[in-house]
Amino acid sequence: MAVPSLEPQPLNDASPASTATSSCFCGAVQLSFPIEGPDLIDVFLCHCPDCKKLSASLFGAGIMASSSSVRILHGQNDLATLVKPDRASSGGSVTNTRCGACGTLMHRVSSGFPGITVLRAGTVDDVRLLETELRPRMEMFTKYRPNWLRACEGARQLYEQTDGSDGSEIRSVIVSHINE
């Protein structure tokens, strides 16, 4: 009988960046996305009026990832899209992708930021990640945050999305990513 080797097994250096999954309320749709490396661009809270409506709650929580790194694990045929003007940032259009069965918003892609997919933090399956890799780094449109809700500790605070209204702050994040 072969004796099992006690030699340490080599780590698989070729493995891609760590990923996590997100899924909708009914479970029909599940996505995979990176939680490290350059494909994870930013994690943010957004208090803009659109995020309030879209979440049917008080703010949105987004995970910005390069679109090429986001995979649909199952539910491709259940996805439904809604294209609307992107009032919050670029002035272009934004494609909102939901589970067609239960309505959970899974991600958004703005024409102003091609190649970037914004997943919704509330759909992340492993909620512990929201305190570690997926802890918010930026909080936007704080001018719409109710005055009884405190700022997210450690997150860069933006009164709007920018210091002005031209999207420069968010653009600089994305341009630096694209130019890497």
Ligand SMILES: [Zn+2]
């Ligand atoms: Zn669903």
Ligand SMILES: [Zn+2]
């Ligand atoms: Zn927003």
